Amino acid sequence: MIFEKEFKDALINLPVKEKDKLLLRLLKKDVPLADQLYFELVSTQTVEGRRAELEVMVSKRVASMSKHRFSNHDLLADMRSLSGEITKQVKITKDKFGEISLNLLMLNEILQANNQTIANYSRIKGHKFSLYVLARVFKILILIQAMHEDYQADFRSDLEQLGELIRANRLLNQAAIHYGMDPDWLIAGEIPEDIKKRQSALKK
Numbered sequence: 001m002i003f004e005k006e007f008k009d010a011l012i013n014l015p016v017k018e019k020d021k022l023l024l025r026l027l028k029k030d031v032p033l034a035d036q037l038y039f040e041l042v043s044t045q046t047v048e049g050r051r052a053e054l055e056v057m058v059s060k061r062v063a064s065m066s067k068h069r070f071s072n073h074d075l076l077a078d079m080r081s082l083s084g085e086i087t088k089q090v091k092i093t094k095d096k097f098g099e100i101s102l103n104l105l106m107l108n109e110i111l112q113a114n115n116q117t118i119a120n121y122s123r124i125k126g127h128k129f130s131l132y133v134l135a136r137v138f139k140i141l142i143l144i145q146a147m148h149e150d151y152q153a154d155f156r157s158d159l160e161q162l163g164e165l166i167r168a169n170r171l172l173n174q175a176a177i178h179y180g181m182d183p184d185w186l187i188a189g190e191i192p193e194d195i196k197k198r199q200s201a202l203k204k
Helices: 005-012 016-029 031-041 047-066 072-093 096-119 123-146 149-168 170-178 183-188 195-203
Strands: none
Touching: 016 031, 031 072, 047 072, 047 096, 072 096, 072 123, 096 123, 096 149, 096 170, 123 149, 123 170, 123 183, 123 195, 149 170, 149 183
16 A cells, blocks of 8 residues: 555654554554564564574474374364464564575475375375475475575585485375476575576466
8 A cells, every 4th residue: 555645754754652652552462573573672582592492493393294294284274274373483584594494304204204204295285385395395496595605505505404314205206297396406505596486387
């Protein structure tokens, strides 16, 4: 929504008490913004501290769900839930490094614990799961490519592990090749310059 200059000026010229009341009322309806402002203005936590807490949460959630035999639907639901927590973290802290590292952690631990079960999914269920995983992988690669090269090396080990896990899973490996994503990119730590263009095939 675009605000007219006249409206902006009117808001700026409101009495301070009135603006404070309006701000608090708006924040009650915009919880993500309230969380972001609380983190920036009040919280004593650091970005790294919050990231470490979420790493522990992701590992615990994956360990818990992997103790039971989850259906394709249940596993996808849990992955989406974890992805939502990561997205919330990024919105609050603007932690671009954490967005990559946490998504890599989630994918690696889920595949490490459930690769055999996933490989035995039916073709239809396996395809749906593979699309979700590959969408996350493409996003991770694009985010890494956008970072300074000094930071890119920090993800080399996790990328290699993810590539090996995808390569070892029949369904995931076939889907990756079909949609133009070679697991060897991850294993070698080499991201094609046209990664965004390659991602478009999966989106279609």
